[in-house]
Amino acid sequence: MADTVATLVEDVKEIGGFDAPESEVLKSLTRCQRQMCARTRCYRKKLNVGTTAAGVQEYALPAGVTEIFELQVGGVVFGAGRHQDLAEGAQGWIWLGGEGGVFTRDDDTTGATKIALFPIPTSGGATTVGAEIAAFAAVQPADLAVGVDSTIVIPANFLDTLTAGAVSRLMRRFEGRPDLAADFQQEYADGIAELRQQTDKLMRGTGPAQIRVVGYNA
C-alpha cells in the first residue's frame, strides 16, 4: 500500500493517540520532513538560478536551498570560492586556471541569500553574458498537504522515521510529555543518521582505498 500524506497523519495520530487536529499533525510532519532534508540533504534538485547579465555579479538564490553541490554557468562548472575571493578578485589578485570561474554566497543588506559570480559576467569576458546559471542543490521540501502525496520526499523506507519525529514533537509540544517523547526521538535521530549515510553512499561507488603498507597500516 502506497503511503500517502493522509496515512502518515493517521499513523501519527494512531501511534501517539493524539487528540490533535489534522493541521497540528501536518505541521509536525512538515517540520520533521524539513529537518530530515536539512540534516541528510536527501532531497536534491536542479535549480535554474537565472541568466547572467552584463556587469551583474549577484543573483538571487531560490528559496529553500540547503547546500549547493555544483553550479554551472552556461554549462561550465564554477568552483566554490570563499567570500573574500570577490574582493580579492576585484583587486586582480585571483588567478583562475581553466574554464569558468568561482561562485560564493553573498547575502545582501536585507539578508536575502544570493550567489556572486567571479569573474563578473561581461560581454566577451570569461563569464559570458546570457548564460544559464544552473545549480544542483539540496533543498527544502514543500509543506505536506493531504491529497498532494507528491509532497512526501523522504524515501519510503524512512517514513517511520518521519512519523516517529512527528510523534516525538507532538509528545513534547502538544502533550507536554518529554518523557514519552524520548523513545520516539531516539528512533528519529537514528533514522536521520542512517538516511544521511545512505544518501551519501548513493551512486558514490567504492571510492579510493588506502594502500596497505606493512608495518604502517597493515
Next chain:
Amino acid sequence: MALQAAPRAARRVQAGARGQQFGRIMQNSWASGMYRTGDPALAPPDSCFDALNTLIEATGGPYRRGGTSYRSSGAFGGGLRMIWDGWLLNGQNTIIASTTEYGRLNLGGTVTALGAPGSTVPNRPVAMKGIVYLPGGKQYDGTTYGAAPKISNYYAVAGSRLWAVEGADKILFSKINEPSNFAATDYHQLPGGVEILGLEGGREDVYVFTTSGLWIISNVGLNLVDANGNVQHRLDHFSNDLILWGNAGIASWEHALIVPGTACVWLLRRGTTSEAPQSFMCINDPIMDLYMEYVRLGYEPGQAAVHRAHYFLPIIGNGRVADLLVCRLDLKQMPWTRLGGFGAEVACLWPRISATSARQPELIAGHYTSSSRMLNCSYLTPSEGTQTDADGSVPEWGLTTRSVATGNLVPNLVRQIRVRYNMSSPEASPKMRCELAGDTPLVGAASIWGRFTWGSAAAWDSPSEATLEEVPGGEAPPSEDARQPFSWFPNKKRRFIRIRFVVKTKTAQLKLRQLDLFVRAEGRD
C-alpha cells in the same frame, strides 16, 4: 548507529500492557445506580449518570431489563390506572381500573366490566374479609359489585377495622371485624386545618398523610374509649415535613413503608414488634434533582409496587408516562435506575403471586395509554423469550457513565475505552455502540432524560443525539461469556469524560461487567 528492532510494535505492546504511559481507571460495579445530584466529580465511583432500561444485580452489575407481554386480550377503557390482586370470597381475583370503570381480569385474558367509576388517577384499594374496597366508594367480593359502606377515595385496614376518609380531615373506622359497620361516633378528625392525602394501615396503627405532614393513630385494635370513657386511641403528629406526593406511590418492603413525598422518597422503618416509626430515611438523594423536577412540573406517582426488593415508581401525568423509576432496596446503596419504552409506559403495577402451588411471583402492570391492556412484566428475568415488549418493540438499553475525572483538572487524553460484557441473542447479532457526551448541549424539541444537562438555559430542552458523538471503531459484537473485551480508541482530551453505551437490538442477556479507561496524563498544568 543501528535502528532499534521493531520499535513501533514494541510500543503497541506497551500500550496494550499499559506501562507507564497510561493510567487505568476501572469500574466493575454500578451498585450506586444513577447519581445526578451535586458535583459530578463527587459522585461515587460505583455510580452512573443514567441507566435506561437497566437494573442492578446484587453484585452491582447493571443488566438490561426483560421485556413484556400482553396479559389481557383487549383494551379496557382508555388507559389503566389501578390494579389489585388477591383472594376474595370466591378465590383469587385481579381487579383493574380504567379511567371510567372497574373490571375483573379473567384467567383467559378477557376483562369483565364491573361498572363505574373506575379511577382517573392511580390509587390503592384494600381488602378485608373477602371484600375489596375500591377508591371511589365501591366494593367487590368476587361476585357482587356494589357501593361500599363509606364512600371514600382512601381506604385502609388496621386493627381489624376498615378505615375510610370522609371529607378533608375526617377518618372513619368500622367496628372490629365488621368492615361494613361504622358507628356514628367512631371517627377521628385531625386538627390544624389539614387535608388528608393518603392512608396506610399497619397492625395497630394507621398512617395518615396530610397536607401538614404525617399523623399516626395508634392502638387502633382497641375501642376508641374504654368502659370508663378513657380515650384509648392515640393521635400523634409525627412529622411536619413528610408531605405525600401521591397515595398510589406508597408501597411496603419488609417492615418499612416507602413513601413518595413532595420533597423526597422516604423509607419509614417500622419496628417488627412495635410499629412506631423508628426513623425516616430519604432514599432518593442521588436522583433528587430529577425527582424534584417531576414534582415541580406537576407529574404524579402512579401505583407503585415492590417486587423482589425492587421499588417500581411510575411517574405519570401530562398525558404520558414520564418515567418508571426503580430502586433496588436490598442493596446498601439503594441504587436507582429507570425504565422506558412501551413496556414501561405503565401507570400501575402489582406484584402478583400465582394461584398455582409453585406460587410463582410475577409483576403485572396496566398500560397507561390507549393500548389500555394489562402486561406481564419480565423486567427482572431477561431471557430468550422476553427480548421485546408486548408491542414487538425492543426497549433501548443505555448506560451513561458518571463524569469520570481524568485527573489533575487538566484535559488528559482518554486513549482507550474497554468493556467486558455479556451480550447475546439467539435471534439477532446484537451490537453495542459507544458514544461520548459533548461538553455543550444542543437545544432539542423533545426532552429525554439522560440526554439532559443540568444548568443549561432551557432546563427541559435536551441535547440531541448530535451531542453524543459516536466513538469510531465499530460496535462491540456479541459476547456470550464476557471473556472477550472490546475496545474503542476515542483519543479525546477531557477533564471529565462521560460515556454512553447503547444497545438497540434484541438481547437475551446483556450485562456490563467491567469498564476500563486508559488515560495518558497531560504534561502541562
